[in-house]
Amino acid sequence: MITKIRICGYRIYKDFTLIPNAKLNILVGDNDAGKSTLMEAITLGLNGRVGGRGVLEELNPHWFNTEQVEEFVKLRKAGKKPALPEILIELYLHDQAELQVLCGAVNTDVPTNACPGVFLRIFPNEEYQDMLDEWLKDPSPLLPVEYYNCEWRSFADRELTKRPRALSVATIDSRTVKSSAGVDYHLRQILSDHLETPEKAAISLDFRNIKAGMTEGALADVNGRLATLGASLQAEPIALAMDQTSRTSWESVVIPHVDRVPFAMAGQGQQAAIKISLAMKRHSERVKIVMIEEPENHLSHTSLTTLLDRIEALATDDQQLFVSTHSTYVLNRLGLDALHLLNRNKVSKITELKPETISYFQRLPGYDTLRLVLAKKVVLVEGPSDEIIFERVFADLFGMRPMAAGIDVVSMRGLSLARCLELCAAINKPVAVMRDNDGIDPAELRKSVEEWLDEKGRGLFIGAVADGQTLEPQLITANGEPHLRDVLGITSAANLLTWMTREKTEGALRIANSEKILIPPQYMQAAAEFILSV
Structure with missing residues (x-):
């Protein structure tokens, strides 16, 4: 579980710290308050990747905090020499046995805090110092990210190359369910957590055999005719064959169906509900952190009630939930005591509500508490x-x-x-x-x-x-x-x-x-x- 989040220089967060609840966290704020950015940063820190791609492949100048960049440019043009802007995301984790490999004191806490954790840092690459120096002669708000580097490390100061198994995260964005490609990256990740290693291996082997069967079957006659064309330099026969590389692995073509309809063609509310349920199923013990963006989107009131019932029923002490919402109904039902009110670099947390008061608002889920909060x-x-x-x-x-x-x-x-x-x-x-x-x-x-x-x-x-x-x-x-x-x-x-x-x-x-x-x-x-x- 995450015990503290610190974000410096990333998007709207100049220097932001959040102490999350161990079980449920409801993120509420006005538009552009930083709810989605907070979830992005958590995912970035846990995965070291963005949508399955490396950080440096996706890095762009707009990742950096605008206020810090403008201040940097202003000081440089005034003849001063401030350090180039950087991005730092630190995730402090609960001290438990399976996370001890991540335990160390390489973090920004003062006084020294030795605990499990990970950090992701984006900073200027010294190998390009001469190019950076040239750029610094006439700096602009568009930072030269081509000359930046990224490190993803544990608090034990060990480089991470892939997400530690104990830090699995499921992200469900109900606002924009991506269905054009059949199964998006996050759903593929969630489904993967529901399959055992032997099951994955068996599916992969069968799929490889099916592709080989296509080569020896339907393509055989075609290849016989192509072999007579003499198209290659030395008259070697040319032939068609099914691609056996990882680019065409079974994960990219095997998709879930809902009532015999491909997942991508199901309603967006249905897609969101399925992803949330899969991520929170009790037997999916590997998924420790679940992030749900605006579960109310694409759902009728009745369907939303059903989904919230499901979230409450599936929630366990083994999972930490982050839910962003613009719905008073969601806030009241899941519990005001879990509220974090975001306003860019500031966060307010409810800490002193009596249990009977929380229960009172849960029994009156239609009351517009969000107006009071916002x-x-x-x-x-x-x-x-x-x-x-x-x-x-x-x-x-x-x-x-x-x-x-x-x-x-x-x-x-x-x-x-x-x-x-x-x-x-x-x-x-x-x-x-x-x-x-x-x-x-x-x-x-x-x-x-x-x-x-x-x-x-x-x-x-x-x-x-x-x-x-x-x-x-x-x-x-x-x-x-x-x-x-x-x-x-x-x-x-x-x-x-x-x-x-x-x-x-x-x-x-x-x-x-x-x-x-x-x-x-x-x-x-x-x-x-x-x-x-x-």
Whole structure:
């Protein structure tokens, strides 16, 4: 299992460290937050290859961190001599018997850390120093990767030529299931782990015999005719024969079928589900690390539920899972306690959620926890009408909508306030919560959630009981009944409070669209000022 990941200079990661969970890791972040790049780096460190090809075959200038490269070029042109940019990926591993061959202290940890691990380093090749010196006379952001070298070594400082057997990894990218070639590299790797060595040898031998049979059978008559053509220099006979080299090994032509349909022609959701299941099967003990990118892609809600059930059932303590997702349903179902919130070089990890809180959100998988997680700041309200009116109040006060200030207004929709505040506290999310007093002293209401409040980042705002128990009477108290009737377009024939209570959403929409002045309830204004300032 991986105990620590350090990535320096690779793509968006200038200097990044992640301490993963031993079993399940859910990677969440905005677009371009680094989820896919993190998985790429893990695969690179474990395999020393990219999609089955050598690193130097795939290396290009865009692998290097843009910020570091720009700083390097700037310093060089200023007459200074910084070192050329490099890439370093270090994977620290759990100290167990089968990994002792990788154990050593050749890593960047301070103080010295002797443990199993591997690292991949891409750096300038000294053999090309004269060419590098020439290039350095007029450097550009496009690094001369032709003059770079790559080393893949263990922490014991031993060169690695192939992936250690104890570090097998399965990668399933549900976003872009590659089906044009029949079976992609990752699936071929997963299937290989399900076959024993004698089985592979038997298949290979039979396939070789089949190809030889083609040469002696259907091709024999053709070869008899070709032999009479005299095309070669010394009149040696020319003939056709089946290719017996490794380029045409059985792995490249034997493909799985699903219900008698070639795997490549199955639906993309089906392909992703099969790859995930094969990678996680209990008897596939060789696959220690499974990485799944966006399992929700190409799946209906029902199919996604089935797939998540399968992931939960197949998960064992012997495998470490990394799952990236943009789905609240996936996050809630698999467990908020496994969340890593990525934002380029930063990562936030939930460490203090109570087990009952995790279970609470798992029972409510439809609640949009991702909005809470991804927003820069959050305002929690009780329902849609509160959300609509707060948007209007915020715009009146500050001349912009909350989202323009990085603030997401989210309805709790009857959810436990304590659970929502606990989640915000666990990820250190700035939050302002507004709630009705329901005729109860606000000081009493605060007591049940006091442990999650923080005047510097998490505040609870409740209207005074004297001004009304819910939002509607609070608005009447703040604006006066005649003015609010004018804002809402309600005649004196109707009871204002009764109408507003019955038509909550309609009333909120009228207030939001009205050009007349609205005086916000004091607690709502205080919440807006608080969340903008933290």
